[in-house]
Amino acid sequence: MIKKLLSFSFIGLLNVFFFWIAFFLFNNAYYALGALFLILVFLIDFFIFNPKGYPYRYVAPALVLLTVLVIYPIYFTVKTAFTNYGTGHYMPKEEAIERLLYDPVYTYEVGNEAVEYKLFIAYDGLIPMYDDFLILFKIEGTLFIAEKPIPIKKKGKDVLLSEAQLIPIESSTYQRVPQSEDLTEIRMITSGEKTYRAFYSPQEEFLRLNAPLFKSRIAQFYLQKSEFVHPNGNRYALRIDRTGEWSFARIERLYRLDLMQTLENDKPRTKLIVVNNKTNRPLIEREGSFYDVNEKNEEVYLIGYIDFVGWKNFLRILRDPRITGPFFKIFVWTFLWALLSVVLSLAVGLPFALVLNDPKLRGRNIYRTLLIIPWAIPVFISALIWRNGLFNESYGVINKFLLPALGLPIIRWMNDPFWARVAVLLVNVWLTYPYMMTISLGALQGIPYELYEAAMIDGAGKFRRFTSITFPLLMAVIAPLLVSSFAFSFNNFTIIYLITAGGPPIPGSTTPTGYTDILISYVYKLAFQAGTGQDFGLAAAISILIFFLVGGISYVNFRFSGVFEEVGK
Amino acid sequence: MKLHVHAILIFLIVVILFPTVWVVTTSLRRDEAAFSTDLFSSRLTLQNYVDLIVQEQNVPVLVKELQKLISRVSPYDRLTLAQARTKATELLRKMRNYLDESNKRNDSARKSYEALVKIFETNANRVKQSTLNDLRQIEKVLLKTLSELKIDKEELAFVLYEVLSKEKFNSQMEKILRSAVEEMVGFKIDDEQSYALAMNLLRQTHEELGGASLEELETLSARISSLRSEIESLRKTLQPLERSILEAQILLNGDVLTELRSLTTAVEALVKMKDSLARTTAKSVLPTDDTLFLKSLQNVASRLRNASLSLQGFEDLLEIGKTARHLSERLVELTNIEPRLKSLTTYSDMVRTYEEIRPRLERICDDLETLIGRYSDELSRLRELNSSILLKESELQRLSQRAEELQQKRQLLELRLAEERSWLQLILFEDTLKARLSSVEAIKSLSRTDLQRYSTVLTWLRNFANSYGRSDEVKESVQKAVSDLRWIEDYRTFTTRFENYSKNYEQIVKEFEQVMADFEKICDDLLVLSYSGTFVTSEHLTRLLDLVKLDFVNKVRADLAVVSRRAGSLMKLSLFSEAQKLFRDVDKHLFRIDQIWKEKMKHYFGRWVLNSIIVSTIVAIITTSICAAAAYPFSRMRFVGRRYGILSFLLIQMFPSVIFMIAIYNLLNFLGKFVPFLGVDTIGGLALAYLTNIAYNVYLIKGFYDLIPASLEEAAIVDGATRFQSFYMIVLPLARPILVVVFLLTFIGTFNEYVIARIVLQNVRNYTYALGLQSFAVGPYETEWGLFTAAALLGMLPMVILFLAMQRYLVSGLTRGAVKE
Incomplete structure (x- = not known):
């Protein structure tokens, strides 16, 4: 009895709490999030009071987190993609007027x-x-x-x-x-x-x-x-x-609020306007910004607000020549980067796996452990070590010791577009080949030995056995993982950001772009690099594009690798 | 057979793991690795780790703290006067201790240094002997090589002539080479005459081999460089000319043109007046005196016409020419007046009106004439200059071509002459070698002048080794001598810089002590003043800080670093084994002195690591528990959304999370106003932002639940357990391995996260380890590798160990679904 009472009061409190949050959010103009909380509270009540909803009780906490931290941000991003949110346009119109x-x-x-x-x-x-x-x-x-x-x-x-x-x-x-x-x-x-x-x-x-x-x-x-x-x-x-x-x-x-009578479609309308007290002229409002007109009849930018701009951000990617050119370059490099990362790291990892798969090899566990170390080191540490200690143009080990020892000229790792790309790829291969080696090892161990015996009886040589048995069977197993790895590299922001920060910059672009920038780092720079002006709208639009690309690839991958069936089991 | 596999594997592993090796060795280095010429160093220290973990309050820190205490800013703003007094005495006591330690260290360093100098001096003889041996060895090899060189007679003649053509009889060079020349020409050279004769003979061979072209090349290059400088100077004179022309043009097209136009309007009014003459009848009383008027009219009109004519050629000035001509025509029109009309009043009015503008007209004529004169003068000079520059440039080009041809010829010749040139070099070298030998023999000890002598020998040998083209025994032996003697230079810098250091150090410390004593006297008064509510800063403390930050850094630290580095390389010297320990001592003491005085970077390493651990633990616990619960129905129950629930979320989570941060940042910002510990720039807010990785973990845990037989739960339910109890008491304990894996994976993942932390956290004190490490590696700290590598290693080790311990689970988790049983 007491237990029931306790649980009811708990549910009551929970309801009150959620309603309060929703109310609070509405009050502070977070309408979407408030609505989400209302939906959540109804869902939770449904889970609790309806016996059919029993399984959902276990999922409820996860659902709340996902709603607040994933669904809501996605909603927000999609909404932002259609606005001019960014430098000079940070606040709603009312707040701009208030200021x-x-x-x-x-x-x-x-x-x-x-x-x-x-x-x-x-x-x-x-x-x-x-x-x-x-x-x-x-x-x-x-x-x-x-x-x-x-x-x-x-x-x-x-x-x-x-x-x-x-x-x-x-x-x-x-x-x-x-x-x-x-x-x-x-x-x-x-x-x-x-x-x-x-x-x-x-x-x-x-x-x-x-x-x-x-x-x-x-x-x-x-x-x-x-x-x-x-x-x-x-x-x-x-x-x-x-x-x-x-x-x-x-x-x-300097300013006061006033009303202005205008005619719109022959009907009189009253509009709120802001008037300059000194000149008694109303402010001009254009493209989400207020402009003042000074004594010399020049327009002076005052303050901007967030305005709905429709598909403009998407169209800018396609049409604005100063964005399209660099964007296209970044787009191609992103694909190249993801593809080369997978292919090269497999090319390094697979031979190691083949060698270590030999059960007669002494000490193979020690070798494997040592070879796995680059994977075990946190990525940001490795990236910083490579950037500072090895690729540094004047003090780095490569330019100061390795290249002179080989009699080669030094390389401008951070300023030459080609070598900057080589540098990030090199680090990424170093970081991911252990993963490739590990999954290849796992897959190799699943290949039955009888197949090789049969092939040997048929007189197949070592190379033939590799191309006809090992490689096809291996690929069948690890292909889905390679695709996931591709999708991961596609969005591998940390390495790019910490090693080159996207540089060297592409000249002649209005947005902050660099030769090693991949889409995601481009988005980050657009959104968070205050120095060059933030453009959340464009960033959000590009993120949506990335989502469709990566999500599409992953969906197809899930489909073909049978993850759907497995979960449905 | 397997051996080569192992060899290759080991080699590859060494290459691959080099970055980690670099981190370990660099973190233990005492010197500034970024500026060192060695990849590894033998001077090791744990100081970097000490600096990371306990930040020593050394002298600069103490001075700053004192200043804070006096000014009563945080953290000292809450102390009472009595507390402040004790604090001040404590800080001063610490400072005194440091000073004492520093002085003691300095004394010990001095003692070791003096012992070192003594050792070197007692061993001066040995040094001398070994140097002499080296030089004698060189001499021996040299003679041998000279006899072995294949010398072509003609080519040798060429080389000899080249050298001697600039020399006189009996000059030093000539004396050395005399015997060779005598052998070449076959007669004795004992006076000017025979010398000239021999030179003549040599010249013939020289010319035959193409010596003339070499001479030509020389004169050519001299001519080319003089041409270049001529062109340069011409260009320089061009510049002011251009400027003045432009100025004149601007003046003409601006002020002058405006004036001309306004005059034209005035004159046109006069013309109108004239036209209206015929219609008036009023006669003036007196006849108008118009001789001056007419004269001036004609004069001005003709001057203007001339000006406009001279302007015809200049395209930029057409407008002004046209205006001037127009004006002059108008003026001419004014002269054509029928005599009968001249008696009218209007005519006299006209004349008077003209008188008014006459000065302006005349002035403008003057202006125009001078300007045009200047302008055309300068233009013709400009043309002249330009054409002469062009002329010179074309000549330069022609000469350069010729020079290039000759250069090619010369290179061919050089190839043939290589052997003979080496011979010449050796001969000359041999000559100086004797002088050097005797100068070394004269050395008695290792005083400063002696070191200077050794040093000259060393430079001389080094120069020879660098310029000598053949690689043979001579070069080898010279190089050996150079490497044997190299320490001399190290030792020389070591001693001079040590003396230098010592002097400056004592001077600065003396002043420091003086100022500090003064401060101690007034410290109490300052505190009382400060506690009466006034903002106080102490001049003494400012001076102390300047001493540490400027004087010490500028005057002492550079010497200190050099002495330490040289001591490091001298340590390796096996010349005197007893010196090794002393060098080590000097290095050790100086390093400590540097540590006492050096202004170090302020950081919060401990806090950062703690922040990271707190965030990671919170996130791992919450994620694991939420996912453990959420995975259960997916494994055991049937409900709508079971089939696609996890997968949709897996797909949705492909949405690039960087962009989420705009929304989450806004959310945290909003939240922070009401729940401070969940706001932006707080650990709590960061943890909240990390709670997004749910779908994948649910997927992992669900897979494990699937393996737990359902019969266990059924039995429990039969025994009366509720569904939740059976989950809580049976499934969860059995699933412990996967929960541990998920916990650790989330922990590692969160610990390793960088981007979100970068966005959420701003204050240095709130940084996580990842952000902190980056702050060790950017901007002014980009080359401070010691702290950076030490911090990297400290963060890396636990992660690597954790990862390696878990690799079995990790691998199976990763390949699950792909590698099926």
């Missing part, structure tokens, strides 16, 4: 009132409490006091804008010590029990010593995105002026 309206970047200084200020900090014994401070202002001869600004616009954890009120010191609860009108003379501010001591002022030599602390501990944390509101509505903010000094200035917002 234009609130971000302190989009303000301008007006007037040149003299604003003096002095910062006071509360101390805990001798340690300054950087999160508890007051700022005393002297604006046009009047003293104002402001407390720590309070965030008023937030985006998740990030504060977009904080605000604090400027209160005339006489009408506040704070007392100056001494009671003076001159900022430099005021040493302390008290309020009841609490005292704030002078900490920083740009005017006073002694307090200027604290400038680094003021900048790093207070200005950057609390004041950079803050505005101080005067009783008459004027706003003041900390800005770096022409001399590089941090001073307060009166500011005004």
Whole structure:
């Protein structure tokens, strides 16, 4: 009874938890993921309450993980492929507008009132409490006091804008010590029990010593995105002026929201637009970006947002000449790379397997163990060792010792397209031949000895036996594994990235491309190499292409190797 | 028969495993392997491992910590004044200890060094004897070889003439070669006259063999190089000319043209006025004085016409020429006025208006004339220069061709002369050899000047070995002497650099101690000031840090490295066995001194490894348990999706996971705002991102479950167990081997993952081992191989051992489905 009660309350809690997550996700604009969680919770309830769903209970945890970490990302990727998500287009449109309206970047200084200020900090014994401070202002001869600004616009954890009120010191609860009108003379501010001591002022030599602390501990944390509101509505903010000094200035917002009446198909429509306060001109909106028009009638890029672009990313691969050319090169090299990796590593691994398959060979276990070591070393370690110790153009072992010893000229491994490709292939063969050797060994042991005996009786020589018996039977067994290996090499990002990082670069391309780049490393560079501009949309489109290629190959492979039947057993 | 198979296998394994061997040896090296000329080194140390595991707080670190303490920044911002005081004394004490140790080491190094010098000096005689032996051996072989050389008489004459043609009678060279020449010509040479006679004879042979062409080649190449420099200087004069021409053109087409146009409009207005003359009748009171007007008109018009004519040839200036001509025509028009109209008021107005623009017109004429004059002058000079450059270039080409032909001839000749040239070289060598022998004999000890002498002998021998073309016994013996003597140079640098090091070291340490003592005096005051709420930095500490980071690095470290390296190569020298240990001592002490003062890279190796282990363990546990549960129904029950479930997921997981990271990164970013330990740049978030490898493991485990007989469970169910109990208590324990395999595979896979970690983690302290290792290998650390290889080995060893221990399972898992029983 108690057990049942416990399990019911557990199910209840689980439901509440999942619903809460879904609700939370909806609230934060993660609609797709929220919907997925709703579906999940219904599925789980179905599994639990319907006896027919019993088998699924075991699968449920795996299903949750796969949904969140595989299905959702795939959905996200497919969606991204149809947008312009990337450098300059990071946020939804609403957020972009919000930034234009609130971000302190989009303000301008007006007037040149003299604003003096002095910062006071509360101390805990001798340690300054950087999160508890007051700022005393002297604006046009009047003293104002402001407390720590309070965030008023937030985006998740990030504060977009904080605000604090400027209160005339006489009408506040704070007392100056001494009671003076001159900022430099005021040493302390008290309020009841609490005292704030002078900490920083740009005017006073002694307090200027604290400038680094003021900048790093207070200005950057609390004041950079803050505005101080005067009783008459004027706003003041900390800005770096022409001399590089941090001073307060009166500011005004650069943009405001407005409505515009337009005619669309002869029907009047109202559209939200953003207007520049200085010029009173509306911003231009084009291809997912806002542009401002300045005094010289030039368009200035302001901020971009994520916009739906349809099949444009796919069409760019086919039509944009600066993408198509390098893309085609990368595409061909990817196939060549995967194919050569498999063929060459088999060409190295198979002879070893043939030699080690001889049961009369002494110490073959030791040989096998030694030969397997390259496979056992983590790939990133091997890649780094090869890159740094062996292929380094000026210090590497190959260029410094091996080639001179053979009387050959040194090779520019990282800068010559051909040799860079040779280098990555060499490392990959070194890494994968043990795998080929191992699977060949396994397959060789499955070939019945009687076949060889029969062949010997028929007078077949060693070579003939290899071509007619060993090789065909071996291939029948390892062919599916070779195909998988091909698919794996196709996406073998780590080696390429760690050894050449795709370089040397292909000249004349707008996207970051290199001669050793394979599709997947190209995708990575497009998506994550911030230096050259990110283009998640294009990256996602190419990923979908890769998926269809690799998935297709693997599907056919599963089909023919009979994995389907085996699982269905 | 099997032996060759083993030999080949072993050879291949050595080649294949070379990278690992390199890692092991490099991680143990004391020197900077990247800059060494040896593949392996005998100077070994475990210092790299020590640096990885315990980071020593050496002098630079201590100075920085003190500075932090004084400025009260993290990690010292929470200390009380009393605590800070004790901390400061502790840091200062440590620093003092290091200084003491460093000084002690320096003293011991000094002592060993002095002992070394003594040993070398007592053995000076032995060195001398062996050098003399080598030189005598060379002499012996030399004489033998000289007698064996096949010398063609004519060719020898050629070579002799070549050398002697530049020499005078009784010059040193001539004296050496005199006997050879005498033998050649058959008479004695004892004065200028006979010498000239002999030279004449030689010259004949020289010319017969083609010596003239050689001479021609020489003059040709001299001429070619002078031509080249002439062309160069011409080009240089060309440049300012071009610039000035361009300037004139810009001026003409710009300001001048505008002025001309505006003048044209003004003059056209005048012309209109003139045309309207006929229609007016008002007469002026006084007759207009227009002589000046007419004169100026004609003058300006003709000047403009001339200017426009001279501009005709220049295509770029057509526009301005046309404008000038147009203006001049207009002006001429103005002169044609019927005399009767001249008495009208309008005419006098016209004249007055003209007076206003007259200065402008005249000025523009001046400008035009000077500019055009300059322009055409410069243009003709430009043309001249260009044609002379072309001329010179064509000559250069002709000469170069000829030079090439001659060069070919000369090469052919050189082939024939090789033997004779060697002979000549040997003869000359023999002569100097005697001088060298006597100079070595004069050496008494191994002082600095003596070392200098040996060194000259060595360079001389080395130069000979490099320039001597034949490979014969002479070359061999010279090379042997060179290799015997090579240590002299090592020893020389060793001593000079050691003295240098010693001087600079003492000077820097002295200043360091001085500044440190000063600091100690005011340390307490600074702390009190800092604790009164002011930001304090200590000038003394800045100076100390400068001493360590700049002075020590610039003045001491280079010498230190050289001394150590030379000591390393001298160690191998078997000349004096008792010196070996001393060299080792010097090297050891200096290495330690370097370690004390060197600013080392800050890293978090231990933390990185720990992070990796934590992430891998979490991921392996969660993945294994989830997959173990998920695989069960696939093996035992019938339900919709059983047949294609795993496979669809296997296929779906072919989706390139790199691109997932955009979504997962966003997700973690979002999650991190509410559950901090699962955010971006956290270990938890990374672990979450790794939990994707499910389908393949379910497939593996399901295969194993299939092998467990179902009857066991049936029996349990009959005994009253629920389905879950039978899974939990019977299937799971039996499946332990595969669960262990899946656990370890996931562990290894996660430990070895690089890309996702690269994307998720940003802070150096949160790195996993993979990222940390990469940070040892890129940018400024690309050549710091010691730490990198040590870290690589430490990470590699457990993985390799784990892998090798599991290879049986791994192989069977891999080939399952393909290799069927």
